[in-house]
Amino acid sequence: MGRVRKSLIVGVLVVAVVGVGFGLYWFQPWKLWQDETVDEALPVAVGTSAPPATADPSAPADPSATPGPRILARGELISHEHDTSGSVKLVRLADGSHVVRLENLDTSNGPDLRVWLTDAPVKEGSAGWHVFDDGRYVSLGKLKGNKGSQNYAVPADLDLTQYSSVSIWCDRFDVSFGAAELGQA
Known part of the structure; x- marks a missing residue:
């Protein structure tokens, strides 16, 4: 095999590997099987997930106080x-x-x-x-x-x-x- 032909094959392989890598990054096909x-x-308020603590947890809640x-x-x-x-x-x-x-x-x-x-x-x-x-x-x-x-x-x-x-x-x-x-x- 000639030197030019080997260089051409190596060049094509490099372009193919880069192309496949870019395609995998861009499309991320594995996500189709990942849930x-x-x-x-x-939330009670933005940035929270639990109701705020009260001073007296045994006190009855006033529904009109906290809509x-x-x-x-x-x-x-x-x-x-x-x-x-x-x-x-x-x-x-x-x-x-x-x-x-x-x-x-x-x-x-x-x-x-x-x-x-x-x-x-x-x-x-x-x-x-x-x-x-x-x-x-x-x-x-x-x-x-x-x-x-x-x-x-x-x-x-x-x-x-x-x-x-x-x-x-x-x-x-x-x-x-x-x-x-x-x-x-």
Whole structure:
């Protein structure tokens, strides 16, 4: 074999190995077989998961003194790029903060999944896959798990009247895995 031919073969192998490595990093196909379950309780206030301690734990609770969480809007997730189910709630907590709560979420795992609060209408089928980045949206953070119930804090300065849906958004491929239209609770 000639020197040029060996160099060509080595060059092709190097490009192939780099290409496979990049493809594995970009698509992360192993996530299709990995589930991550997160089961969080509804917080009392953003950043908490348990009720605040009282001075006298034996004293009866005054229900008017500490209003509980209130559901402002809700919706059911529909599938887009991947089979997705569960429910979404926009909840006002006792301290006045808000969270988006995903309950009984079941979707595929994927690279770079986010929870987005958006102003886009939820459309069935492939017509709804790419609409959520066309208008106003805010990322509430990375999806904590592709299964279970979890909470996402809403920024305090956000005008919630400007947002009407929630999407499980794959930021890497600009596609919705699933979404829910938020209706009055």
